[in-house]
Amino acid sequence: MLARRLTFAFGKQLRERSCFPDNSLTPAARSYGVDHEKRQYEWRENEHNAVTTQIGDDPEKPKTIMWFPTAARKETDFSLSNIVKWYKHRKVIYAKANQAFIPERHKILGADLATAHFILFRGGRVKFKNNTLWTEQDEKGLYQLPESYDPHYILEAVDMNGFDLHYEGLSNLCGLVKLKWLSLKGCKNIDDWGLDKISAEFPELEYLDISGCEKISERGLESLYRMINLKKLIATNYHNSVAFELTCFMLEDCMPGLSCEILTPEEKTKD
Numbered sequence: 001m002l003a004r005r006l007t008f009a010f011g012k013q014l015r016e017r018s019c020f021p022d023n024s025l026t027p028a029a030r031s032y033g034v035d036h037e038k039r040q041y042e043w044r045e046n047e048h049n050a051v052t053t054q055i056g057d058d059p060e061k062p063k064t065i066m067w068f069p070t071a072a073r074k075e076t077d078f079s080l081s082n083i084v085k086w087y088k089h090r091k092v093i094y095a096k097a098n099q100a101f102i103p104e105r106h107k108i109l110g111a112d113l114a115t116a117h118f119i120l121f122r123g124g125r126v127k128f129k130n131n132t133l134w135t136e137q138d139e140k141g142l143y144q145l146p147e148s149y150d151p152h153y154i155l156e157a158v159d160m161n162g163f164d165l166h167y168e169g170l171s172n173l174c175g176l177v178k179l180k181w182l183s184l185k186g187c188k189n190i191d192d193w194g195l196d197k198i199s200a201e202f203p204e205l206e207y208l209d210i211s212g213c214e215k216i217s218e219r220g221l222e223s224l225y226r227m228i229n230l231k232k233l234i235a236t237n238y239h240n241s242v243a244f245e246l247t248c249f250m251l252e253d254c255m256p257g258l259s260c261e262i263l264t265p266e267e268k269t270k271d
Helices: 002-016 026-051 080-098 103-121 167-173 192-201 218-226 242-254
Strands: 125-128 155-159 181-183 207-210 232-236 259-263
Touching: 103 125, 103 155, 103 167, 167 192, 192 218, 218 242, 232 242, 242 259
Parallel strands: 155 181, 181 207, 207 232, 232 259
Antiparallel strands: 125 155
16 A cells, blocks of 8 residues: 555656646556555565465475565665656557457458558558559548458558567568568667568568668578578668678678668668
8 A cells, every 4th residue: 555655646746747747657657556566465475375384285394494584675666767667668568469460360351451451550551562652541540451351452562661560560461472572661679580580471572671770780680591582681780890791791692683781870771
């Protein structure tokens, strides 16, 4: 109860401060206190079970040899900075859950339309085969796509520029065997593991833009050798790594027709 009272008092102070006019952190502070109470309850239960005889315990083996609790007191930091960190962590968890793969959607729509719905709903754009125009949201945030499987809709290009895309969200792009153009420009959460998954999913890919992806290193680039049809690669060398540039040159040597454009963090793509 003390933790909840503290968070309510903290939330009241947040509402009175002019720097938080929308009370955006007040619900977070309350939820933080509720989570703390749950953890405290679990800690008490675990400590109680540790010293209480249960069914199946060895009667000759004592549960404890101490007459007093030895565990350190559990304290929670209710500082503003810690609550902000906790709030950001919860946002990441929510984003990953929101991008989870839904098999039923792919079963009803097929891989191409299911991926198109996933991307357009989040503000991206796609291009289908035999269509020169990009499909994207209109001014009202709406878009027109079939709600059931249609074999005429085959994805050839996907633009997720600046997406808050996580590794879990990449599973929604599976099965795009005809995809030729992919832009992950500015996707801050795509790392070497994500690039390895991409290299295995899109055998027909010819264009890949991963510029602005800060977490991608030369270790991730090495996996692109699988993409034998790749013609254009755009990447940003954030750490001015010689190994990063050498990996790009080695990819050009082993993949005929590939051209790598290596950018610095201050540069923008020429396309």
